[in-house]
Every structure is written in C-alpha cells, then in structure tokens.
Amino acid sequence: MYQKNEIKKPRSGKHPASSLPEDYIPQAFEAGWQQFWEEKGLHQAETYSQRPKYYCLDFFPYPSGDGLHVGHCRNYIPTDVLSRWRRMQGWNVLHPMGWDSFGEPAEQHAVSHGVHPRVTTDRNTANYRRQMTLIGASYDWSREIDSSKPEYYRWTQWFFLQLYKRGLAYRDTNWQWWCPVCQTTLSSHEAAGGVCWRGHTGLTRREIPAWYFKITAYADELISGLDTVDWPEKIKAMQRNWIGRSEGVEITFPILKESQGGSKSATEQDYMVNSGIKVFTTRPDTLYGVTFFVLSPEHPLVSSLTTNEYRNQVDDYRAKAAAMSEIDRMSEEREKTGVFTGAYVVNPLSGERVPVWIADYVLATYGTGAVMGVPAHDQRDFEFAQKYGLTVKVVIVPPGSSQPGEIDEAFTGEGIMANSGQFDDLPSTEGIERVTSYLEEKDLGKRTVQY
Ligand SMILES: [Zn+2]
Secondary structure (H helix, E strand, O other), X not given: OXXXXXXXXXXXXXXXXXXXXXXXXXXXXXXXXXXXXXXXXXXXXXXXXXXXXXXXXXXOOOOOOOOOOHHHHHHHHHXXXXXXXXXXXXXXXXXXXXXXXXXXXXXXXXXXXXXXXXXXXXXHHHHHHHHHHHOOOOOOHHHOEEOOOHHHHHHHHHHHHHHHHOOOEEEEEEEEEEEOOOOEEEOOOOOHHHOOOOOOOOOEEEEEEEEEEOHHHHHHHHHHHHHHOOOOHHHHHHHHHHHOOEEEEEEEEEEEOHHHOOOOOHHHOOEEEEEEEEEEEXXXXXXXXXXXXXXXXXXXXXXXXXXXXXXXXXXXXXXXXHOOOHHHHHOOOOOOOOEEEEEEEEOOOOOOEEEEEEOOOOOOOOOOOEEEEOHHHOHHHHHHHHHHOOOOOOOEEOOOOOOOOOOOOOOOOOOEEOOOHHHOOOEHHHHHHHHHHHHHHOOOEEEEEEO
C-alpha cells in the first residue's frame, strides 16, 4: 500500500484540487493519472498479505477485431468500482483480466483472411488492453492470462485429462444443431431462433459424435448448492428447472399433412411418414388427455408447420417472443399467451387430432422445445386452455370419486385412469409404466432421463 504523502502530481494535466479547467478534456487529464497508477503498481494484488482479501473476477472477453463495446463497459465498470472501493478500505484486492482467445471466431477469421490466429489474437488483445486502460479499469495486469498461449492451455489440457480419467469427459453421439456455413455444431443458445449466432440461416439437426462433460453427475450437488447462494428466488427456480433430473418418456406425435386438414378425423388421415414432433413427459399416464400441443416460438418446425392462414399472427408472435429474456418468459406471474399455427399433430395413443400452438413460456433451450397440453391435469395447461377455449378432457379421476363433468382447476395428483381406452381403471402410477412400455413396443416413444 502507498502512503498519502507519496502521491505526487501526475506528469500531465492538473491536480483536481488545485484548479479545475472549465472543460473536461479526458486526453489532457486522465493519461497522466493512468501512468501514475501504473508506476506505483496501485492495482497489483499482494501474493502474501495480512490484510483482508477480496477477489473480484470479471468474465474474460473474447478479443474480437471490433474492440470493446459499451456492453463490455456495462459489465466491467461496476466491478471496477467495487474493486476500487475495497482497495480504499485497505483490502488486498485481486482484480485480474485475461483473454478467452481460443475458438471458432479466431478460426473463422484465420480461414477467411489467411492470417494466422496468433497474429490476429495478439493484435486484438493489445487493442483491448489499450482500451481498458483508456477507460481507467484498475486491473492487475501483472497477472494477465491468455487462453491461447501454451503456458496457459497446458493447464486446460491437464484439467481435461483429469476429467477424462474420472469418466467425466466422454465421447457420445447426439443430435446437434449444425450450421452449414460455419461447418460446426452449435449449442442451443448459439442456435436460438433457428439462426446461427453469426447470423447464418439454414440450420439443421444432425446426429454427430462429440465430447461431453458429465455435468449431470453433479446435478444433486448443484441443486442443493442453490440453497447456499444469495440469488433471487426466480433465478434459483430457473436453475433448478435447468438442472433438475426427471425420468420420463420421449413421445413422437406424428404431424398431420396440411393438405389433408379439415374436419376429417385423424384416423382418416395419412401421417407424414417418419415425421413427427418429439415431446418429453413425466406423465405418460395422462396421454389420452392431450388436447393441444405447444411449441416454443423458436422450434425449428414452426415455419414449415404454420399454414398460410395463420402465418402473420405466428410471425408477429415470434418476433415479440424473440425480444424477451428467458427469465421473463418463464416467470410464473406472467399471464400465458400463445397463438395457433393452423397445424395439427396426432395423439399417438388415441388417434385424436391435436391443434399445435406456439407459446413463449416454452423455451427452445429446455427439453425438446415442445410441450403436450394436458389441461385437466396440469394447472398451467388448464389456464391456457381456459383462456383460448381449448378442450379439457379428464383422464385421471381422484381415488374414490366419480368422473367429474366440469372442473374448475387441474387435478395433478395420482388417481385412476379414465377415458384412456385399454388403460381404463388402472391406477395412474401403474399406468405410467404400462403406457411407457406400450409406446416402446409400438416404437412411438422411448424411456429417457432428462436433466
Ligand atoms: Zn454459422
């Protein structure tokens, strides 16, 4: 730590206390102070210290050719204020900066410009460092790291080997988003809205072998850990949703050919061969009660499913949903909204025609991005059905009671199956097993664990 009497006037500009100029000219004033901070090493953390410790970690940016933008400042300035405040209180503050400089963008840039990524990465990081100094960020530059340098990535490789040895990194084949332009797979976040995060369209789903981290091995720990952090309840609930492990069945609902729509019953229709929409459910015992189907507005099939008659309202709705955050979309307090696409799927058990809607409370990034609507046995589906005048069909009757006509809320408990064809009169817990086995036998679904 420095002593007060050590502070001298910076080489350029004027000391703020002596005489303030009428105009604030940052170039004339700030450079001197920045040089002064640098010379004094004011922002360096001490490796060993008796003072209280404070670690303030920003996310390390990917150094693109465009340089810093205002969004970086939005993240970095509050943490800088916090770090400075702690230093002023006498804490030993570690506030480091580094570069997340490996990956697709560097590779793409190298391919399209014919320049080695080492050259462009070094050029970009130098510019970022210059800009961060310009805004006066108080990083400990003596601890700068660069993830594309061998001194750093040898540890990335070491970590990977430890994970591999413990079976926590493994190879598997799975359905992935594929961008035909980038020639790479994309995460669901990178493919949100069916558009590559670099703006390319024409994304497809492909079955591709890839490396995976077994994050699910920590699902229980991650969930219980949420009890120990001071986060808003809304965020915690969403995290639990994302991590949560559920056993269920993935069911394929065949899509009805648009050209054969109309009032005919489903059994009279041709199904599109091998074409259906996958949905995950933990309640296959309620399958006969499915009276509508909901896709996330970003679901890849929405465009092709939507009929001309409904295209305008679907496009409008998708544009509005795209502008909202996932947190807002999943908020329990918000009234659920949705629009009909004009398309139908077929209930694989009952053969009934089921209208396909889109609704923003269904997220493309969670599960299959599709939900089967069972209004009699799911409260959210019930409210949705009430609002849009959709059929409510009771298929589970509470034990010891008779089959109700009208209901005023969903019954979500266990009971006896009804209106369910060959499964009538089975206890619903047994029904889950029986319906799942039946679906697997008929190749209409498969047992799945979802996290
Ligand atoms: Zn792309």
